[in-house]
Amino acid sequence: MLYVKEGIVFRKVPCHVFFNYYYYLDSAPPSFTATPPQYVEAKEGGSTLLGCSAQGNPKPMISWLREGEELASNSKYSVHDGSLTILGITRDDRGAYTCRAYSDQGEVLHTTRLLVQGPPYIVSPPENVTVNISQNARFNCKAEAYPGNLTYTWFWEEDNVFFKNDLKLRVRIFVDGTLKIFQVKPEDAGKYTCSPSNSLGISPSASAYLTVQYPARVxxxxxxxxxxxxxxxxxxxxxxxxxxxxxxxxxxxxxxxxxxxxxxxxxxxxxxxxxxxxxxxxxxxxxxxxxxxxxxxxxxxxxxxxxxDPPYFNVRPGGEYRQEAGRELVIPCAASGDPDIPTITWRKVGKPSRSKHNILPSGSLQFLSLSKEDHGEWECVATNVVTSITASTRILVIGTSPHAPGNIHVLPSTTTANVSWEPGYDGGFEQTFSVWSKRTDFGPHDWHSMPVSGAQTWLVVPGLEPGTEYQFSVLAQNKLGTGPFSEVVTVTTAGSPLGTAEPLVLLTPPRCLTANRTQHGVLLTWLPPANHSSPIDRYIMEFRLGEKWEVLDDLIPSTETELVARDLVQESWYEFRVIAVMDDLISESSNVVGVSSTGQGSYTAMLCPL
CATH class of the missing domain: 2.60.40.10 (Immunoglobulins)
Structure with a gap:
């Protein structure tokens, strides 16, 4: 006879017919005393606790399994005293979880399925479809969710298919999410979007395109x-x-x-x-x-x-208009024609202008505040049902920094490069140029510049290494500031002839000189020369008010990369450049920067080509 108490099994065994029964302790396999329900629901983003306990002799161990793998405590699961807590529940956590109670007397298993409540998930999105005119088209769309009370909505472009007048009579949405379009027309082509919903969270969507093929038609x-x-x-x-x-x-x-x-x-x-x-x-x-x-x-x-007869201009724009930046400019244009009055439009030749301009009822082009971007060729276009005619004009915007030089050509030799260019518009003031160069394998701050004298539109850049790739750009400057850099041209110098000596390594100039007006004077800052093998001894800062360069300070310590120019002549335009000295070598000058000593017109030169 067996007797069970608190999970321990006792067996009554008769020892002698005249004596009472004696009790002997016996072992027992594991058995569950508490388990979670067969199905457990949890909301996406939340957490849930699955409790499990068991008895037996010896006392069984409890572990949790998912897809045959034992779960350990981590950021997702917490396993403690036979219970499993699932944290930060996502759709991927749905499925079977098994509680296992085991000892050397055996094991028992209990499986619970976690149902995650959340918005649908599209498991089979629609795919692009191509059909001929008058055929039927079908888009499949399958989603999964819990609860599974799914409804499917389909859109053509941005509109519900049942809101599109002609289409709504020829579409059907099936319970499984399939969209069927009957007797397809060319106008039905476009993007179709499936959006399943179960009223939880944000409904997902997936799109595909319908292509309709049809014979040519007029x-x-x-x-x-x-x-x-x-x-x-x-x-x-x-x-x-x-x-x-x-x-x-x-x-x-x-x-x-x-x-x-x-x-x-x-x-x-x-x-x-x-x-x-x-x-x-x-x-x-x-x-x-x-x-x-x-x-x-x-x-x-x-x-x-x-x-x-084609339309004709009653009023043609002039050949050229010069106006200061920030001022208003109106350019007239009017046309007539038969059978209808032409429509007047304006367009900028080449790069479109992003500034604000208006076309007046008369056909005139109006700029309320002329900008640098408005500079260039413009066309007045008169169009009616017969044809279009054009009239051209040119706008010169005065009072701006220069435009970028163009048509950059670089002719390299072994140790030099001849750089030539075509000047851009000067902004209404005399402009000067500087040529910027660097080795292609150097960094973006390793550009150095050489000033160009007078109105020259070419420059020979010396001191290059044979068989090396270089980049070149040209920068224009007038008294209002620097314009944009030209395009960057990349070339490779010729290799050294056999038996010739290696070229002399020159000291490169200081880089990226800038000038900013402050209360104490003009603050000049720069970067040291690039890739020099020995320490710099000192720097020399030069300035000029006219054509002649003068020394401002020729004993600037090599550890300094800034200098304040004080006591400048009022209402004057100053230009500065800096030179490096190392042993017996003197570098070429840095880029030239300019600044006004008055309260107006100061500027900082661009550091390096982009």
Missing amino acids: INMPPVIYVPRKLPGIIRCPVDANPPVTSVKWEKDGYTLRVEKYPGWSLMPDGSIRVAEATEDSLGTYTCVPYNALGTMGMSPPATLVLK
């Missing part, structure tokens, strides 16, 4: 085609096709049009006809039939060609 063929008299014109066939158009056939007055038989006529890649000079021979009724790989949807409606 859209919006005008009943009248206007072509300018005695000017080049275009007879267009407005085509829509996917895949693209491969050919266009034309008829004129009901007969096949052979474009090659008309002098000056040619067929453009899009199927339109280019007319070199429209004359009375061009008059007639035109139709076109476009084709692609899928065929054609038919002939266009007939269009009658009418010759009209």
